[in-house]
Amino acid sequence: MPELPEVEIYRRYLENTSLNQPIHHIEIRDAKILRVPNPEVFAKSLVRIQFKKISRRGKYLFIHLSSGEILLFHFGMTGNLRYDSNTKLQELDAKITRFDRIRFHFQSNKVLSFISQRKFARIELWHSIDDFINKRKIGPDALNITYPQFSRAIQSSKRPIKAILLDQHRIAGIGNLYADEALFQSKINPLILGSQISETQIKKLHEVIQNILQIAIDHNAQYGEFPSNFFLHARVINGKCPICGKELEKRIVGQRTTIFCTICQPLISL
DNA sequence: CTCAGTGTTCAGTG
DNA sequence: TCACTGAACACTGA
Numbered sequence: 001m002p003e004l005p006e007v008e009i010y011r012r013y014l015e016n017t018s019l020n021q022p023i024h025h026i027e028i029r030d031a032k033i034l035r036v037p038n039p040e041v042f043a044k045s046l047v048r049i050q051f052k053k054i055s056r057r058g059k060y061l062f063i064h065l066s067s068g069e070i071l072l073f074h075f076g077m078t079g080n081l082r083y084d085s086n087t088k089l090q091e092l093d094a095k096i097t098r099f100d101r102i103r104f105h106f107q108s109n110k111v112l113s114f115i116s117q118r119k120f121a122r123i124e125l126w127h128s129i130d131d132f133i134n135k136r137k138i139g140p141d142a143l144n145i146t147y148p149q150f151s152r153a154i155q156s157s158k159r160p161i162k163a164i165l166l167d168q169h170r171i172a173g174i175g176n177l178y179a180d181e182a183l184f185q186s187k188i189n190p191l192i193l194g195s196q197i198s199e200t201q202i203k204k205l206h207e208v209i210q211n212i213l214q215i216a217i218d219h220n221a222q223y224g225e226f227p228s229n230f231f232l233h234a235r236v237i238n239g240k241c242p243i244c245g246k247e248l249e250k251r252i253v254g255q256r257t258t259i260f261c262t263i264c265q266p267l268i269s270l
Numbered sequence: 271c272t273c274a275g276t277g278t279t280c281a282g283t284g
Numbered sequence: 285t286c287a288c289t290g291a292a293c294a295c296t297g298a
Contacts (some may be wrong), residue, residue, distance in 0.1 A: 003276055032293095059277080076275050078295085099295095118294045120277060159288075168278080184283050223276095255290075257274075 002075035004142055004173030007059050009246050010081050012075075014054045014063070015024075017083040018104075018112050022048050027103035033116065035124045042125060046104075056130070057141050058172025070129055076120025083112045088228060108125035143213050145155065150206045154194045158170035161205075162190035163254030168264035174209065176256045177232060178216070182209045189265045190251075190258045216217050 002010070026043040028034065036042040046065075053064040063071035071080070082100075086092050092111055094101075102123060104112040114123060126132040135225040140149050153170040154161065164170055165179040175183070183190050188197065197205075212230075219225045223232055234242045241248055241261035249262050 006276080075276095076279080077275070079277095116294095117296070118275090118277095122278085157287085165279090165290090175276050179290095220296065256277090 002059055002077075002079055003175035003178050004059060004213055005178075005221040007056055007061055007075065008217050008219045009053050009171075010075070011056045013081060013083070014051065014112075017053050017085075017110075018106075020050050020052070021106040021108050021110065022050050023060060024105045024107045027105060029103065030101040030119070032101075032119055033123055035122045038225060048107075055061065057129070057133065058139060058168055059175070060132075060138065060172070062132075069131065070124075070126045072124040072126055073114065074124075076116060076118065076122065078117040079121035079218070080115040082115055084111045084113070088207055099121050100106075126236065132169060137169050139168060139170045139172045142209055145171060145206075146205050151199070151202050157194035159194060159210050160191045160253050161188060161194055162258050164194045164258075166254050166256060173213070176258075177235070178209075178212060179256075180235060180259055181212055181231050184260060184263060185212065187265055189262075189267045190253050190260050191267060202250075203261050 023046050026042060026046055028039055029040045034042060050066040051063050052066050055062045055064065059074065061073040061075075063073065065071055074122070082095070084092050084095055086195065087109055093250070096113070097115070099115050100113040101116055101119070103116040103119070104225065106112070106113075137144075144155070150171070154164055157164050157170070158168075162179055162183065163176045165182065168262065180190070180203060186201065186208045188201055188205060215227065226232060229242070231242065234240065234248065236270050240246060240249065241264055244261065244263045246261055246263050248259050250259050252258065
């Protein structure tokens with residue numbers, strides 16, 4: 001599920017469960033998740049290390065280690081976390097599924113599992129956040145991006161707006177669902193090119209994105225609890241436009257399924 | 271049985 | 285170098 005709001009919820013979860021506990025050992029159940037030169041060496045190097053702080057940029061979660069290094073979590077399409085505080089080993093084992101890919105065993109006997117159904121999720125180790133941001137060229141966080149930054153990110157591209165919103169190099173944190181949500185609430189057609197969007201629309205889009213993401217976080221990223229005016233409710237059932245009632249349009253834009261209303265999100269620039 | 275899906279990376283093109 | 289595109293990755297559920 002992980003777009004920005006989910007990852008922010010994961011960040012808070014780690015902050016509330018996993019700080020300041022020395023690691024006892026790391027259980028590697030699927031080495032593919034670990035994008036490090038040598039998983040065994042990686043695991044050994046983390047023994048006795050603690051998580052000191054958890055931060056986030058877009059969909060990337062950073063664990064600040066007591067060693068000074070940064071453990072990077074990216075959840076892909078299906079990543080999740082589960083912190084087990086049971087003291088009995090049997091009860092801990094009972095909770096393991098085959099999707100528990102990496103497990104961090106703390107000296108306190110608590111266990112943090114990094115879970116992922118599909119193996120698109122990954123864990124990396126970096127010297128610093130700046131090092132990671134610079135090498136991967138990750139754009140500003142969608143919740144923090146200023147209007148001038150946002151405007152430039154949109155107008156400087158000739159790709160469809162939908163593709164721009166999904167491009168983490170330009171703006172970090174928006175995924176397929178929230179991109180459709182933001183475009184619907186802003187009444188912007190997903191196919192309009194970035195360079196062709198009016199200043200008024202960009203302004204509106206910027207506001208709408210901040211608003212949607214904040215509301216999503218406030219509802220713990222639980223889609224079922226989002227306000228009824230959220231497009232997502234109509235989108236999942238592939239139904240009719242919640243505003244005008246017309247059959248929603250479905251197309252591939254920016255390589256992803258895109259659902260929108262051709263009436264409420266006209267192709268002309270306002 | 272087939273295919274789409276809350277995402278990224280990498281190779282290749284212009 | 286840069287902007288962009290399409291394939292690949294892996295597994296479930298409709």
